[in-house]
Amino acid sequence: MKKHSARVAPLSACNSPVLTLTKVEGEERPRDGPGPAESAAAGAEAARAARGGCRCSGPRLRKLSWGLAVALCVCASWAGATQLARLTFRTFDAPFTLTWFATSWNCVFFPLYYAGHVCKAAERQSLKQRYRECCRFFGDAGLTPRAFCTRAAPFGVLWTLTNYLYLHAIQKINTTDASVLFCCNKAFVFLLSWIVLRDRFMGVRIVAAILAIAGIVMMTYADGFHSHSVIGIALVVGSASTSALYKVLFKLVLGSATFGEAALFLSVLGAFNVLFVTCVPVVLYFTRVEYWSPFGAVPWGHLCGFSVLLLTFNIVLNFGIAVTYPTLMSLGIVLSVPVNAVVDHYTSTIVFNGVRVIAIVIIGLGFLLLLLPEEWDTWLVKLLTRLKVRRKEEPAEGAGDAGSGPQKSRRARPSFAR
Template sequence: MRKFAAMVVGNTCKQTAINIFMILGIGGTWAGSMQLATCAYSPSFDGVLLYVWFSTAWLILFFPVSRFCSRFQKKECILEYEKTCDSVHAINALCLKTFLTKVCPFCALWMLTNYLFLQSLTGLTATDASAIYSTCSAYIYILSVFVFQESVLTARVIAVFLSLFGFAILWHLDTVFHPGFMGVILCLGSTVTASVYKVFFYHTMGNATFADIAMFFTMIGICDLLLMWPVVFCASYTGYESYIIKEVPWTILSLAALFGLFLTFLVIFGSVCTSHANISLGTLVGIPINIVVDILAYEVAFSWLKILALLSIGAGFILMLIPRSDTSKEVCQDCTINGKQPKVSATCFG
């Protein structure tokens, strides 16, 4: 009995440690990638599109790195990885039809979302941008109601109201008290496109295995590297983005891209092997981390209205995590597709 109790306690402590690591890891990499991207911008470098293309290309490493790491894991969900690397789903990711109809559209949405978000950082603090982006769950729920006919729940309607209320306050503060109007517009556009690509990804890959998702993201990196470079070249050639290649802060951009890659890996791993709540809570933890960095590094002052907005968005975000008693018709958080429980959800990516 004592051995059994010790085993249960040990497993509980181990799972708790994994959950804490996931939450802090996602929050830290999320905040770190934003802060590094902010540091990269200067009068001699405004290549946001170059950075988006460069960082997305790093997704090529997703499949080989995740397969290499799977060899050192003993969990069942990772052991299945080797079996599914040669599955029909993984092989289908390499066919031309799948590449054109699924990989390319998602790559375009991915780049558009990241471009709008990173461009908004030129006019907003990382705290404001991350808070506005956190309202993404509200838009996902609205889309799920209209697209997937999810039932309307009082708690989530309140969560949507709180998120939009917090966004309205930030909109007022960032457009009235300093010229951050375009930053708010760009960040809002990023949030909306993120909601679309999350729902699109969920609809496309809801029942996918870890290997399928890893292959999918690697194909996104290949698509970005092969097809999106003319867009970056045209932006530089026409003067839309001005920079000299020798003066590009490649070290900072590489660190930011590495943070982004690690963030994506943690999100995918967490959605398949741990709880979806870890991903959502990790995204929320990124806000106070950005607050601390903005105060210490940039001496940003936070008024009581801004604190109220952040608390309102945080409360709405947490309310959106409350599970419903009947999960048979859940769409965003624990939805079923064709009677099967998905391994990833629409709220897992960001």
């Protein structure tokens, strides 16, 4: 039986049920967490920092620069998509239709990937050859109807459910609360991976999960347990749970994917949405559950803008790992919370009372704790040991210098006597 690694810390907390467990083509290990080589490099970096070294190589500086750019792109695209969805619902009260419309844009993932392959690859392959090679991700037989139903359809359902619950929650609570509560999905990923994937037990991540649950309770208390806000918070927590289930099941069933395989998988999810989910918004329209009239009044600009921002967010998350560190990409998600808070402060009637601020800080702290690598305690012990050794060496050197002074002066006196 194939054993799956469950290191989902860096990227599996992203605010979307996207495939974030990609790996660089040609690598054998999944790029979903810091592996031995990356851990060793980070440990060496910490050691140099402890010794006071500040040397950075050109490639590392370039990677950090790309990381800052990617983090800002993640923050801007996610916060922009959230705010634009809230704005769309003022004139278009149809969260499931918006989910279906945005998910349909996933079909362009593989064409975009192939366009990049043609522009950058040294050995270009035809579209048919590239497609067949990426289809091996679904099994030796490729993308058969059976593989489509067993390996793609369940994830399509989870994808749609996650986005719908999140968008539906935005109608009931402000975007700041929704974005910070969705960050709890990282804690849910850890708990599920610990139970299902037999992930390594880490006390600090258990503490982070407890902080996430405490933040959810405090966020509910901040609005006085009103039914409207409680329902909205429950919807966001449900969205975070289904997102975590999506990622853990993907890791359990499919493992990890190259960029081409990830692009094809996401395009297949878009095709599943067009083929099998299209009937749902049609039924909701004719039953007047999600009814808009007249048809010309639909805010197509908002719908397309939201879809483009969400598509950009998913592309950056899946393919940004090639140019930067996963942790920096996750930090971009955390930065979207204060951005949403600033926008809500000027565009809505949100009240940042003490309980709400503490809840946001607690959930954010739990999110950051979950970004710690598995070997963080070993690095911390080594860092403290080096600092202690350095402090002991400094007094010894000072004492040696003080003791050598009188000896030099004594040796100097006979020379003057002559």
